[in-house]
Amino acid sequence: MEKQIINTQEAPAPIGPYNQAVKAGNFLFVSGQIALHPETNQLVMQDINAETHQVMQNLKHILSAAQMDFSHVVKATIFITDMNNFSQINEVYGKYFSGDFPARETVQVSALPKGVNVEISVIAGK
Template sequence: MEKQIINTQDAPAPIGPYNQAVKAGNMLFVSGQIALHPETNQLVKENIMDETHQVMQNIKHILSAAHMDFSDVVKATIFITDMNNFSQVNEVYGKYFSGHFPARETVQVSALPKAVNVEISVIAAK
């Protein structure tokens, strides 16, 4: 099976030894995204909803670079540092899907890179 590296300038560059996504066969594995704005490289942290929206926009651009979209997402993992933010994160996240939602888990963690409040990774298939 051929492995293809997916990187786009429309999403933040990786901050460590990983790629934005890897495509293997018909599967796309998108690395966890945080609320880094790709043009300014600044964190979007005004509030949890804006932060989540930026994360989802980053994922959207990576999916697009692989000729996919949110309808192709089969699995998502959400990491949040405060479960009290769950409903707000869920509200923003839900707006990116129409009808058929992917499988998902949401996990509270003690800390995330760059002290962000939310990180989301997805797996897509086409």
């Protein structure tokens, strides 16, 4: 199976040995995104809503670089450090989809990179 690396300057550069996304066949595997602003490389953490919006914007730009959008997402994984933030994260996340939602799990973890509160990865298909 052919593998294509997807990277865009409209999303934060990887902070480790990985790519923003890898396209394999008809599927796009997008690495977990945190609320790093791609232009400033600063975290957007005024509140959980702003943080989640930045994560979703990062995902949006990576999907776009692969000529996809949120309608192509078939699976999402959400990692959060505090389940008390779930409803706010869920509300922001839901605004990026219309109609059919992807499969998903949400997992509370003890810590995330750079001390963020939320990280989201997706798998999209076309």
